[in-house]
Amino acid sequence: MRTLVVWCPDWPLVAAGLEGASAAVLRGNKVVACSALARSEGVRPRQRRREAESYCPSLVLVREDPVRDVRAFEPVVAAVGEFTPLVELTRPGVCSLPVRGPARYFGGEAALVSKIRKAVDQVSGVTCRIGIADTPFAARLAARNDLVVPCGTTEAWLAQLPIEVLGSPDLVDLLRRLGLERVGDFTALDEGVVGARFGSVGVDVYRKGRGCAVEALQLDDPLPDLSVSRELEDPVDQVETVAFIAAAAAEELAGRLAPHGLACTRLLVEASSDHGEALSRWWRADRPFTPRAMVDRVRWQLEGWMTAGVDAPTAGITLIRLTAGEVVPEEGRQLGIFGEPAEVRERVERHAARIQGLLGHDAVGTAVLVGGRGPAEQVRFVPFGEPRDEQSAAHHQPWPGRLPSPAPSLVFVHPEPVSVLGVDGRELGVDGRGQCTSVPVEVVMMGSASGSGSGSGSAPNPVSGSGSAPNPVSGSGQGRADGRLRHLRVVAWAGPWPAEERWWDVQASRRRARFQVELADGSAHVLVIERGRWALEATYD
Amino acid sequence: MADLPGIATLPALASERLLPVTPPLEEVLPQRGVQRGSSVLVTGRSPGVTALALELLVGVSTSGSWCAVAGFPDLGLVSASERGLDLSRLLLVPFPGTRERWPQVVAALFDAVDAVLVVPPASLRPADARKLAARARDRRSVLFLLDKQASWPGPVDLRCTVASSKWNGLGSGHGLLRQCSLELEVSGRGAAARPRQVPVLLSA
Numbered sequence: 018m019r020t021l022v023v024w025c026p027d028w029p030l031v032a033a034g035l036e037g038a039s040a041a042v043l044r045g046n047k048v049v050a051c052s053a054l055a056r057s058e059g060v061r062p063r064q065r066r067r068e069a070e071s072y073c074p075s076l077v078l079v080r081e082d083p084v085r086d087v088r089a090f091e092p093v094v095a096a097v098g099e100f101t102p103l104v105e106l107t108r109p110g111v112c113s114l115p116v117r118g119p120a121r122y123f124g125g126e127a128a129l130v131s132k133i134r135k136a137v138d139q140v141s142g143v144t145c146r147i148g149i150a151d152t153p154f155a156a157r158l159a160a161r162n163d164l165v166v167p168c169g170t171t172e173a174w175l176a177q178l179p180i181e182v183l184g185s186p187d188l189v190d191l192l193r194r195l196g197l198e199r200v201g202d203f204t205a206l207d208e209g210v211v212g213a214r215f216g217s218v219g220v221d222v223y224r225k226g227r228g229c230a231v232e233a234l235q236l237d238d239p240l241p242d243l244s245v246s247r248e249l250e251d252p253v254d255q256v257e258t259v260a261f262i263a264a265a266a267a268e269e270l271a272g273r274l275a276p277h278g279l280a281c282t283r284l285l286v287e288a289s290s291d292h293g294e295a296l297s298r299w300w301r302a303d304r305p306f307t308p309r310a311m312v313d314r315v316r317w318q319l320e321g322w323m324t325a326g327v328d329a330p331t332a333g334i335t336l337i338r339l340t341a342g343e344v345v346p347e348e349g350r351q352l353g354i355f356g357e358p359a360e361v362r363e364r365v366e367r368h369a370a371r372i373q374g375l376l377g378h379d380a381v382g383t384a385v386l387v388g389g390r391g392p393a394e395q396v397r398f399v400p401f402g403e404p405r406d407e408q409s410a411a412h413h414q415p416w417p418g419r420l421p422s423p424a425p426s427l428v429f430v431h432p433e434p435v436s437v438l439g440v441d442g443r444e445l446g447v448d449g450r451g452q453c454t455s456v457p458v459e460v461v462m463m464g465s466a467s468g469s470g471s472g473s474g475s476a477p478n479p480v481s482g483s484g485s486a487p488n489p490v491s492g493s494g495q496g497r498a499d500g501r502l503r504h505l506r507v508v509a510w511a512g513p514w515p516a517e518e519r520w521w522d523v524q525a526s527r528r529r530a531r532f533q534v535e536l537a538d539g540s541a542h543v544l545v546i547e548r549g550r551w552a553l554e555a556t557y558d
Numbered sequence: 559m560a561d562l563p564g565i566a567t568l569p570a571l572a573s574e575r576l577l578p579v580t581p582p583l584e585e586v587l588p589q590r591g592v593q594r595g596s597s598v599l600v601t602g603r604s605p606g607v608t609a610l611a612l613e614l615l616v617g618v619s620t621s622g623s624w625c626a627v628a629g630f631p632d633l634g635l636v637s638a639s640e641r642g643l644d645l646s647r648l649l650l651v652p653f654p655g656t657r658e659r660w661p662q663v664v665a666a667l668f669d670a671v672d673a674v675l676v677v678p679p680a681s682l683r684p685a686d687a688r689k690l691a692a693r694a695r696d697r698r699s700v701l702f703l704l705d706k707q708a709s710w711p712g713p714v715d716l717r718c719t720v721a722s723s724k725w726n727g728l729g730s731g732h733g734l735l736r737q738c739s740l741e742l743e744v745s746g747r748g749a750a751a752r753p754r755q756v757p758v759l760l761s762a
Contacts, residue, residue: 423640
């Protein structure tokens with residue numbers, strides 16, 4: 018099918034507003050896109066961050082954000098959509114459309130190209146490149162060169178291109194070693210021979226090279242309106258009543274998506290009261306929302322809002338609106354891969370989200386083990402609903418200076434300062450070579466032993482470091498600082514485990530050494546010394 | 559008979575009511591498992607109380623159930639993971655809110671998971687404590703209470719007290735903490751009515 022492809026070069030940078038600077042977009046530690054200015058300095062995709070920075074020290078770096086790219090590309094798609102409703106979005110920055118109808122209507126391919134170019138320039142200020150060829154694949158290649166390949170000459174045009182344009186790096190590498198340098202060298206072979214030697218993968222690539230369409234354009238209707246709202250004539254102050262009305266809206270929203278085989282994974286719930294107070298919140302699920310799950314979100318949000326106290330609405334609810342923020346192909350609801358029944362997972366998700374509605378998004382979560390030396394550094398708290406990228410590999414790699422397992426069962430959010438005395442009655446130190454200046458004999462700590470203050474959340478800060486309010490009841494009430502000092506004899510000890518971190522970075526470098534001690538009262542602890550100060554970091558309990 | 563659908567043998571019925579425990583604790587619990595819907599208080603002033611509570615939770619986690627920990631920001635999660643707790647099925651609520659929210663949040667956890675480990679705040683009202691125990695019974699979940707001062711103002715079905723404990727493995731300037739040998743006192747209702755003393759060896 019004759020296809021027109023609109024390509025806006027370096028789209029991720031345009032979306033980030035950095036196309037004029039020397040800038041690059043990073044995924045993890047690798048460059049995925051860079052601006053023309055950065056490219057002229059030698060920055061290339063797939064370079065490591067440090068390598069790119071060495072080419073261009075003033076390089077501005079931003080994280081990859083597909084959502085940002087898509088959002089910024091939306092006006093371009095809409096502008097192209099003025100010419101035909103059958104626009105297919107390949108990826109942010111690239112969209113394609115079947116060219117036959119529009120070209121006839123707008124007075125030929127050349128005229129259509131210049132009209133689209135002008136329209137895109139108007140909405141985004143970007144000079145796009147446009148290619149037309151007989152297949153979508155060839156049209157994408159043509160767009161790189163801003164070229165209209167005349168009808169029927171696509172195969173000949175493809176034949177003179179270097180073989181790398183076919184993609185499939187493994188196959189292309191092999192073909193190149195076989196001495197085939199141009200697409201034409203490959204497509205001159207017999208299809209049956211190619212199939213016998215390279216299998217179906219080879220045939221697909223071969224057909225692409227011959228200019229046979231192996232992919233069809235998805236001729237979807239434009240997406241339906243993804244927002245459903247209900248206005249209430251009489252203000253309602255009962256959560257259940259609003260939820261009942263929201264249920265109909267949720268069914269309608271799901272009903273609009275379903276004919277397109279879509280479901281939503283991100284939902285905006287907006288509510289406003291008769292006095293104009295409004296609360297909107299994005300809800301995200303890692304699996305598509307069912308109508309019932311949408312209603313649950315509405316209920317929790319309203320429950321949290323209406324019982325908030327200070328910020329609670331002063332009048333009944335008059336408007337409720339549900340908007341699908343992100344849609345994915347609906348693949349049906351399945352059992353968990355590892356045999357966990359879907360209902361169990363759903364039950365946990367539902368109630369975890371309910372608690373998040375009460376306490377805030379960061380208040381509920383799971384933990385992921387990550388790399389690190391100190392007991393507290395080896396754990397990362399992930400709010401529920403956010404992806405748990407398991408980096409257990411990093412955790413199990415060797416971390417020199419980490420205390421060997423078993424790990425302590427209490428790790429204090431705020432380590433308590435202590436002092437450790439040596440044989441000579443002076444404070445114990447650790448020298449530059451990681452040797453103790455003496456033998457630990459006595460530990461002096463404040464108030465009652467922390468060993469008996471079980472899990473006393475002495476600190477009002479959440480593990481995640483943000484969110485929820487200070488919490489006066491979380492402690493077990495055992496006063497830690499009653500002013501008296503406790504002197505405890507060291508019964509047994511081991512160490513030091515010196516840990517030198519980020520020595521290359523003056524600001525962030527830390528030198529610490531850890532000790533295991535068992536004290537006369539039977540408790541066992543991890544003590545850490547940093548810059549001559551001791552702290553009780555963790556307790557074996 | 560047991561293979562026929564709809565027919566369950568008596569032991570199978572009993573095991574459905576029980577959540578498993580790890581081997582070191584099998585001798586400790588009167589039914590070699592934790593009864594669903596019950597509340598278990600873990601207490602004692604000697605070290606090893608947290609290890610014991612974690613070990614109880616590990617048994618539930620290894621059977622594939624979800625667990626939750628509420629009000630325990632200082633819990634050592636590396637230790638939990640080393641004992642065999644599946645962190646991907648462990649819900650954490652480090653700060654379950656103030657006096658009014660606390661019972662609401664913990665009650666919601668019983669709806670979500672099969673076992674909840676709670677560090678109760680000192681100011682908990684007896685009425686709230688009773689409600690929570692009833693909620694656990696109602697949802698057939700287990701309420702594990704980690705409470706060194708034993709200040710929990712409600713009833714419990716089983717009480718495990720660490721009477722004394724001793725660390726093994728650490729020398730003077732060498733070695734590494736390996737294990738903790740605990741002397742437990744177990745008492746409670748029903749099968750556990752007669753108090754018993756049991757020695758247990760747990761990893762540090």
